[in-house]
Amino acid sequence: MTLAPTAQTSRLERALAVRIPLSPEVVLYALVFAAAIALRFWDLGSRALHHDESIHAQWSWGLLQGNYRHSPIFHGPFYYHVQAAAFFVFGANDYTSRLTAALAGMAVVALPLLLRRRLGPVGTFAAVALIAFSPTLVYFSRFFREDIYMAAFTLLMVVAMWRYIDEGRDRWLYVFAAGFTGNVLTKEGSFLVFAAMLVYLDLYTAAILARRTLAGRSERFLRDDLARLDVSALAPPERAAAEDRLRASAALDTPVRRFALAVAFAPYAWVLVAFWPFIGPLRRRLDWGDDLPRPAGVLLLLGTFCLPLLTPVARVTLLEPLGIIEKDRLSWEKRLQGPIDVRDAIALLGLFTVTTSMAAFAGLQWKPKLWGIAFALSALAYLTLMTSLWTNLNGLVSGPWGSLDYWYSQQDAHRGEQPWFYYYLLMFAYEFLPLALILFGGWWAVVRGDAFSRFLVTWLVGIWLALSWGAEKMPWLNTHIALPACLLAAWCLQRAWDSWKDRPPVSARLLTSLGSAALVAFGALLAIAYLPGGQAAALFRLGLAAGAVAVVVVIGRGLGAGAWRPVAAVAIVGALAPFSFRTMVQAAYERGDVPKDLLVYTQSSPQLKDIADQVNALAAATGLGYDLPIAVDTTDSFAWPWAWYLRDYRAVSYLDFSTGEPPGQYQVMLVAAGNLGRIQDYLARPTTTQYAAPVRYPHRWWYDETYKWAMAVEKGQACTSNSGNCGPFRLATWRHIWNGITERGWLNAWARYWRDHDPGRPPGSTDAYAFLPANFDPAAGRLRSEPVEPPRPTTDSEGRALFGGAGYQPGQFFSPVDIERDAAGNLYVIDSATKRLQKFDSEGNVLQSVDIRVDPQDRNEQSEPWGLAIGPGGEVVVADTFGWRIRIFDAGLRPIATFGQPPTGATPGPFDLFGPRDAVVLPDGTVWVTDTGHDRIQVYTLAGEFVRTVGRPGSGPGEFDEPVGLALGPDGAVYVADMYNRRVQVLEPDGSYRSEFRVEGWGGQDVTDKPYLRVLADGRIAVSLPSLNLVRIYTPDGRPAAEIRPTAEPLSRPYGMVETPGGKLWIVEGGAARVRRFDLPD
Structure with a gap:
């Protein structure tokens, strides 16, 4: 069958x-x-x-x-x-x-x-x-x-x-x-993890060897004791008891002894593992046996795999200090990125041969087949990917040598x-x-x-x-x-x-009890997190927390002995898990590219993707497709992420606009905000593509890292790994932390951030402008034939008058910062980006414009004006901050005087101006200038003659730390925005100190966070807070009285202000490139 x-x-x-x-x-x-x-x-x-x-x-x-x-x-x-x-x-x-x-x-x-x-x-x-x-x-x-x-x-x-x-x-x-x-x-950071693993495996191996030694010695002592004691005459029960007593007295494996012996073995455990087959006598003497402990096997495998890749560390720790090779000869960053000398190649080959041979010696005597196969496969995979599937043989150097050599040398970069x-x-x-x-x-x-x-x-x-x-x-x-x-x-x-040894089986009662503990804990924490401030609320918080703990304890006791640990753990999870989930959703989804989270170091803004979509629509509308000519500014790595979003375009020119205007004609230009002044002439040429008003967008923005300055132990130095002298081993650091907790409300600030993950300040950013053709409608995604309308005054969504807007035509701005009004009601606005001083009538219609530079054709002339003042005869004073000078124009915007120079030495002279930020003209015709970088005020005549110096660096009365805005009071007093001291100082006309008041929200270190002042007709003081996007009104004695902070169209980097005869306030919005008029709040 x-x-x-x-x-x-x-x-x-x-x-x-x-x-x-x-x-x-x-x-x-x-x-x-x-x-x-x-x-x-x-x-x-x-x-x-x-x-x-x-x-x-x-x-x-x-x-x-x-x-x-x-x-x-x-x-x-x-x-x-x-x-x-x-x-x-x-x-x-x-x-x-x-x-x-x-x-x-x-x-x-x-x-x-x-x-x-x-x-x-x-x-x-x-x-x-x-x-x-x-x-x-x-x-x-x-x-x-x-x-x-x-x-x-x-x-x-x-x-x-x-x-x-x-x-x-x-x-x-x-x-x-x-x-x-x-x-x-x-x-390359994986070696930090390897280090933690190696340390642990070494300690674990040492502990096992210590245990073996103590167990072996205990057994040996027991045999000796039994040999000396004649137990044959004893009855079996007595014999067993005697043997137990001997075994207990011979036992050496106690926690203390094991710990002490493991500590003794630990520094050498890795060496013992590497030479395990060759230390037979030592192993027998210490009762370690022949088998290598399993943790030691992992230690050996990891150590031998790491050793060849650690070869580059020898350059800076051994070869260069001993003078074996000259400094940087084998530096990948400086010498080995391209073809390398034969001598250098031989040196690298020799070094790797030594370390690989050492690794192979240890690995092959352990498990030769396993180690050999694993090492060969690992090396093959490593070199195959490093060489891009063997198409880039330079990867044989950039990988095994360059990877660790480069990053080890980057520690100084911080x-x-x-x-x-x-x-x-x-x-x-x-x-x-x-x-x-x-x-x-x-x-x-x-x-x-x-x-x-x-x-x-x-x-x-x-x-x-x-x-x-x-x-x-x-x-x-x-x-x-x-x-x-x-x-x-x-x-x-x-x-x-x-730990809950007698826990009952899972049941509805058990789940209800644990769920109740979690719910009580969450409810208590929710209430505690959102209760308002004040002493009464603080006491209520304490009572609520105590009550929640008491309820959780009662639930734990109701579940029996030993239940308190799991019940407490469930309460912790119940209280914190919803907050953790909310934090995750906020960071990853609600604002993934808006830097309100510490997880965001720097981030491309969402507007960048919108502009990329508009470029794609323009390419389709023009019929040019991927041949659309585009110019991208490469200053400060602005090419990224544009190189990704424009990867399919064939006519993209990546140009450094900081060196001058771009060659050729382009349908699209993406320009760093700091380079706008360098392309003004290019934009004005009739042969250049006619562009619509450019779109300003944050190219990269970042979380506002105020904690660095809050922890500044030494004034004026941020607390970082490279500055601030604020290390954890300094008593001054902990004294500063204690003061912050007890006097500056750090715990409350941290609790609010933990709850909301909102720093309360807008992110810092480095901005850019997108220029698209004037005949392109981005909203519709098609070309249009309507002519470009010249700029004219308009209103915002709530009917407030405004003028300006982003653009290069007369009446438009890129980065307006300060504004003044003359006796006739005309308005003057200075633009730090274009270096243009523009004159408007009282409603915002442009009348005249001038480039404030001495020679606008000189591309190398330094200039970045930030401040304005009006003289008694209609003179217009311009503080050219990074032109290191003051320029004075007549009412027709013709230059009549220039004075000031860059700092020339450690002790500044009367005309050495280190970033003059603002100016004000007193009734006697003297010009007061904030010499911001020197923390002083310089006084000149309108003809440019030096009069005197007011103030000095410091935080006392009449001393300054980053003085910025200036304003004139009705009685001739001068108001100074003392930025880093977070206060407004009031000085007499002779420069002596009168009074001061604090301004919460000042003190930020951003280079564009520079406040201005305006003393109003009723004696109140308007103060701008650019980083908070608001203007605050103070009473004459320095108490906060009101704020200008619209919600429908928020302020965007408010800077200079000027009051109208009708009691309204024009505010310059640098972030929106416009000037807007507000009613003054009561």
Whole structure:
């Protein structure tokens, strides 16, 4: 009889046949993963690409065109290659440019599932959830930078390390090697994580060796004691008792001894591991045995893989200090970016041969087959991507040598210019939920935890300290602190749950009790966060907090002994999780490209994408398509992100407009605001394309980093890693912090920011102008034949009179800053960008215009006027701030006098003007000028003769720190905007001190945050606050009385002001390039 063949099922069929039981746990995981996917992939393309994102996207797109070459400046090649693959499959746009980052973010969410043995069921779910909803990790999973890829590879290494330690399977060492390779192909900062891992593995190995030594010695002592004691004559019970007493007396493995011995072994553990086969006598003497501890195997693998890539560090730590090579000879940045000398190539080859041989010596004597295969595959993958699939052999140098050589040398650059406490700000602002859980359960993790929890502590503390110590501090690096924080918090939750030994089975009563604790905690914190200020509210807050704690305690006691820890943990999660979720939504979705969050260092503004759409519409309307001629200003890296958005255009010219006007004709010009003055003549030529009024937009804007100046221990120096003398080891620093908490309301300010994530100040920005043809209608996206209307006065949406607007025609502005009115009612406005002084009638119709420069044809002449004053004879005084001078014109705008010069020495002379910002003319005809950079006021005659100096640097009466605006009172008193001292000083006509009053909102360090003053007819003082977009009115004795702060059309960088005879106030809006008239509030 012939048997029928047995049906063979494929692996795929077996996998599809698996049925997952639909348990509550599976449902919860499904919901969390669905939310994580939505949070990372939904609406990825809505935010404008950040400067660095655009470079990475452009380089990835360029890889498909065959022109990518690895450069350490923009990190490793891995994510460029995977992103190029995404572009190849899905096309290139803003959404797909972030696709692989979102995938890496999902990998970070999923990988904790492989740590379930160590995290436990509650801890694993908590880790997945905390990572899925982490504000930091969600934000940077939607951001095309290398850090989220590095986080994924780091977590893969952690998973592989602990799976190998637990299981001993070699496959996990291969996974560990793959994670290492991906890390070094992504970012050089991975070596900081490797350092934390190596330190821990060394300590863990030392602890295991200490335990083996103590256990071996204990066993040996026990055998000796038993040999000396004759127990044969004893009855069995007595014999057993005697043996137990001997065993107890011989036991040496106590926590104290183990700790002391581990500390002794730790400095040498890595050396012992490297030479393990050769130290047999020592191993036998110390009872270590023959088998290498599993953590030691991971230590050896990681150390030997790191060693060759650490070769470049020898240049600055060994070779140059010992004089073996001359300084910078092997510097990649300075010498090795192109073809290199044969001698240098031989030197590099020799250095790598030495370190690779050392690594191979240690690795091959451990597990020769495993180490050899893993190292070969790792090196092959590394060099293949570094050389762009072997098409760029310079990658053999830029990768293994250039990567670490470049970034090690960049420590002096202090990128980000952030203070030592930067990551404390970020973590407590965004990762407050895991931090609270760590503070709650950290003691368990360190003192009563296991090897895994202590690893998580070492990882978190190590990377936090390393990043805080490093010179470069950027918000995306917080990714590498947030990840171990989430895992450690999850471990703490599992430990809290496990501590409840007699917990009842899950039931409706249990869930109701835990839910009640969470709801009470959240309700209390919600009320506390939104209660108004005041002493009564503070007392109520304390009572509310105490009441919430009492309720949670009652709930815990009702659940039985030992329930307080899990109930407290649930209360912490319940109180903080909604706030954390809201913070994440605000940062990642509500204002992803509006820098109100500390997570945003600098960001392309959303207007940039609008302009890109208009350029595309213009290209289609003209029929020129991708041959549309476009000029892009490259000053201050303005080419990015335009190089990405204009990647398909073939007629784009990237020009440095700071060197002069552009050659040729262009349908579109994108010009940095600071270069507008250099293209005035070009725009005025009849042969130039006639442009419509240009659109001013923030090209890049950034979070207002007032915390640097708030922490300024030394006056005038921001607290950064490179300045301020505000380090954590100075008593003055902590005294300053204490004063800020007790006297300056820092805790209240921080609580408001934690709650709202709104700094209360507009972001700083570097602006640009987009010039489009006058016959193009951006709203309709088509060409039009109507002629361009000359500018004329108009009104805003609420009927307020205004004139100006962005443009180069007479009557238009780019950066108007100050305004004055003459006896006839004519208005004068100075424009710092175009250097034009324009004269208008009382309603804003342009009458006359003049370039205030001595020679407008001289492109090298320095000039940037900021201040105006009117003399008794109609003279117009112009403070040319960065022309370092004063220019005086008659009523017909003809120049009649010029005086002042740039500073010539340490002690300024009477005519040395360091950024004269404003001027005022007294009834006696003297001209008072704020010599801002010298912190003084210089007094001259209208003919330019020096009279006297008023004031000196300082903060006392009659002293100044950044004096800016000037105004004249009805009694001849002079009002001075003492900016950095945050006050207005009132001086007598002879320059002596009269009085002062404080101005809250002054003191900002932005170069465009310069306030002006105007004394009104009723004696009140109008004060502009450009950074807050408001004008505040003070009473004559210095009390705030009213504000001009419209809501429908807010003020935009208000500067100079002038009152009309009818009691209205013209306000110059530098940010909107216009002048608007307001009713004066009572």
